[in-house]
Amino acid sequence: MLFVFMSQPDFSCNPYALWKYICENTEHETAWVVKRPERYEALRERRIECAVYNTIEGRNLIDKADYVIMNSYTFLEVEKRENQIFVNLWHGSGIKAHDYYNHDMSPGQARKLQTYFEKIDMMCVHSLDDRFRLSAQLHFDMRRAFVTGQPRLDCVMSSNGSENLKKLYGNALDGFDRLILYVPSFRANMSSHSGQIFSENVFRLNDYHDAQLNEFLEKNHAALVYKLHPIEQTAFKGRRFSVNERCFELTDNMLFDADVRYTEILNAFDVMISDYSSIVFDYLLLDRPVIYLIPDYEEYRSQRGFVFRNIDSYMPGDKAFDFRQMLDALQRVFDGADGYQEARGFVLSQRFDYRDNQSSKRCLEAILNYQKEEEEMDGFHEDERTRMPSAAEHLMSFLPEGSCVVDSTKRYSDDEKNVFLHSEKKIFYISSEIPNPYRRLTGQSSAEIADIDFYEKIKHLENCKVVFVQGGVDYALFAAAAGKSSSCLPANGSGAKKRIGFAGTIDNRIYFSMVQCICETFPDYDVVFAGHIYRSYPIWLDGFANLHYIEASYQELPQIIQSFEVAILPFFGRHQQTVPTELFQYMAVGKQVVASDMPNLPRLEGIYRSDSVADVIDNIRTALRRAHNQYIITGLQDKAAEHDWKAKVLSKEIF
Numbered sequence: 001m002l003f004v005f006m007s008q009p010d011f012s013c014n015p016y017a018l019w020k021y022i023c024e025n026t027e028h029e030t031a032w033v034v035k036r037p038e039r040y041e042a043l044r045e046r047r048i049e050c051a052v053y054n055t056i057e058g059r060n061l062i063d064k065a066d067y068v069i070m071n072s073y074t075f076l077e078v079e080k081r082e083n084q085i086f087v088n089l090w091h092g093s094g095i096k097a098h099d100y101y102n103h104d105m106s107p108g109q110a111r112k113l114q115t116y117f118e119k120i121d122m123m124c125v126h127s128l129d130d131r132f133r134l135s136a137q138l139h140f141d142m143r144r145a146f147v148t149g150q151p152r153l154d155c156v157m158s159s160n161g162s163e164n165l166k167k168l169y170g171n172a173l174d175g176f177d178r179l180i181l182y183v184p185s186f187r188a189n190m191s192s193h194s195g196q197i198f199s200e201n202v203f204r205l206n207d208y209h210d211a212q213l214n215e216f217l218e219k220n221h222a223a224l225v226y227k228l229h230p231i232e233q234t235a236f237k238g239r240r241f242s243v244n245e246r247c248f249e250l251t252d253n254m255l256f257d258a259d260v261r262y263t264e265i266l267n268a269f270d271v272m273i274s275d276y277s278s279i280v281f282d283y284l285l286l287d288r289p290v291i292y293l294i295p296d297y298e299e300y301r302s303q304r305g306f307v308f309r310n311i312d313s314y315m316p317g318d319k320a321f322d323f324r325q326m327l328d329a330l331q332r333v334f335d336g337a338d339g340y341q342e343a344r345g346f347v348l349s350q351r352f353d354y355r356d357n358q359s360s361k362r363c364l365e366a367i368l369n370y371q372k373e374e375e376e377m378d379g380f381h382e383d384e385r386t387r388m389p390s391a392a393e394h395l396m397s398f399l400p401e402g403s404c405v406v407d408s409t410k411r412y413s414d415d416e417k418n419v420f421l422h423s424e425k426k427i428f429y430i431s432s433e434i435p436n437p438y439r440r441l442t443g444q445s446s447a448e449i450a451d452i453d454f455y456e457k458i459k460h461l462e463n464c465k466v467v468f469v470q471g472g473v474d475y476a477l478f479a480a481a482a483g484k485s486s487s488c489l490p491a492n493g494s495g496a497k498k499r500i501g502f503a504g505t506i507d508n509r510i511y512f513s514m515v516q517c518i519c520e521t522f523p524d525y526d527v528v529f530a531g532h533i534y535r536s537y538p539i540w541l542d543g544f545a546n547l548h549y550i551e552a553s554y555q556e557l558p559q560i561i562q563s564f565e566v567a568i569l570p571f572f573g574r575h576q577q578t579v580p581t582e583l584f585q586y587m588a589v590g591k592q593v594v595a596s597d598m599p600n601l602p603r604l605e606g607i608y609r610s611d612s613v614a615d616v617i618d619n620i621r622t623a624l625r626r627a628h629n630q631y632i633i634t635g636l637q638d639k640a641a642e643h644d645w646k647a648k649v650l651s652k653e654i655f
Helices: 013-025 039-043 056-064 107-117 128-138 151-155 159-168 210-219 230-235 254-256 279-286 297-303 323-336 339-349 361-367 389-399 414-421 452-458 473-479 514-523 554-562 573-577 583-590 613-625 628-639 645-650
Strands: 001-006 029-034 051-052 069-070 085-088 124-125 146-149 178-183 222-227 247-249 271-274 288-291 318-322 405-407 426-431 464-468 498-506 525-533 547-551 564-569 593-595 607-609
Touching: 013 069, 013 151, 013 361, 029 039, 029 056, 039 254, 051 056, 051 628, 056 178, 124 128, 124 361, 128 339, 146 613, 146 628, 151 583, 159 247, 159 254, 210 222, 222 288, 271 279, 271 323, 271 583, 279 339, 288 323, 318 323, 389 405, 389 426, 389 645, 405 547, 414 452, 426 452, 473 554, 473 583, 473 628, 498 554, 498 583, 514 613, 525 554, 547 573, 554 564, 564 583, 564 613, 583 593, 583 628, 593 613, 607 613
Parallel strands: 001 029, 001 069, 029 051, 069 085, 085 124, 124 146, 178 222, 178 271, 222 247, 271 288, 288 318, 405 426, 426 464, 498 525, 498 564, 525 547, 564 593, 593 607
Antiparallel strands: none
């Protein structure tokens, strides 16, 4: 199994940490794709299989991968083949709003995000809080964001930070008693910017005095290490800031050359100065002081904003708005005046679900256990082959000669509607719904009027009769299945369990909470929904191991109903006022029916109206005990025969 890793910057962050864990703890093959050719040469010298991004070799290496692991959406040119798993581990989540949280995000950025994240199968994040916020900011499907912790943070408390600093600076920091890490965020990206981007000094402070900083550091036997954002390092390459000899720059090139990650040096520092960067949360794991240097706070808040409304609660440290306040805050830290321990504890509890150095392990387990959604679920299309006949279709052959029928459940073309509206023939508009004054235009069930505007026009024609039909049955078809053994395969293929079931059209009439309670209460029964799914696949059908769907045509329904011990009508809302066709089909086969509170159902032994879900459960138990009571079966069938479609017409009940 091949894992291919990509990161921004190269060979760093969460992909690096997961790569290291896989190399040290598994036999899986690994490789890297890097953006900078010089990094490619260096990794080859370290005997690490790699290729350069967006080259033929890079494309071929990615194409061979089973899993591709990334931490950024800057890898737009990556092509994905079938059966690959693309994972984005991201690179940090702080307090600043970005991407879809930004009202001013450009349409181009939105398209870029969509193009990239359509390829991503899953993300791993460090907390439930982050699962919500990051999914929202990236417009990512939260079902595929897993809380594992961030692999890069496993080493924050356990690494030897002081030794790693020596790899970077030799002995240059040995003489200092206190170390300060300054890590500002970048003030711009491709789609927006906020605050001051360019400045003559690294702190972006108008009142900055390098001599005063040098004096302060000398007095406190302190040194300051500053690391600009990776984008800023590139933008300001070759630029010389005015800093004294007690200030040391740290770059991504230095980290790569020393084979060190920034998380492996954090515990060497006594205090961090930052602003809105997510690195602050990484440092908070050490429970050490943080100073927020935010001279552009008001501008930043108004232009870019934050992901928290009560932002102060998520910035547990002194706020400095100018150079003097920054030095004063540092002095308080060096004097031992730390008043933010409790506040840091709150942020840690909110932002980190795991602090056990096991995030790499959890992350790998989540990746290996991930299963893609069934394609047919994503691309569900209503199957016309299983569509149930409407009342109009059942009655059409019994119409008076020389008349025509309009089926309320169908949508007609403009030309077809014009023919009806100008016809001189007798028109029967057949409907199972009488719309109320507040009838909504959309969201109809399968039995409701499909085109309410057309209904409002045609009902006023003198030659049109609106025929309201609720319920009916092809009695001969359904009664023929009564008492016969069912040869249809069960939904789970076993045939071991008895069935409680619904057969007909599965649409928005169904009260799914009632179905869930039935599944939970009767685990030794299969709860079966058979027939035609109307419009969209109902997600509740996948909720229980004993809940099954059987795709079935109208002609197959009698045999399936015969396999039920008890039939159900779990309807809710306005649908409870109906008398559905499914009822008489159940009765014709001789099955008892447990329904929700449906006042218009016939009063008959074997038909159970339920005031509550608890009533439904009790009524199912009663019906199961009486499932083979011949007296009840005969009564149900006799009543169903009265509602045969042909009998309705002959009795002039309809026409």
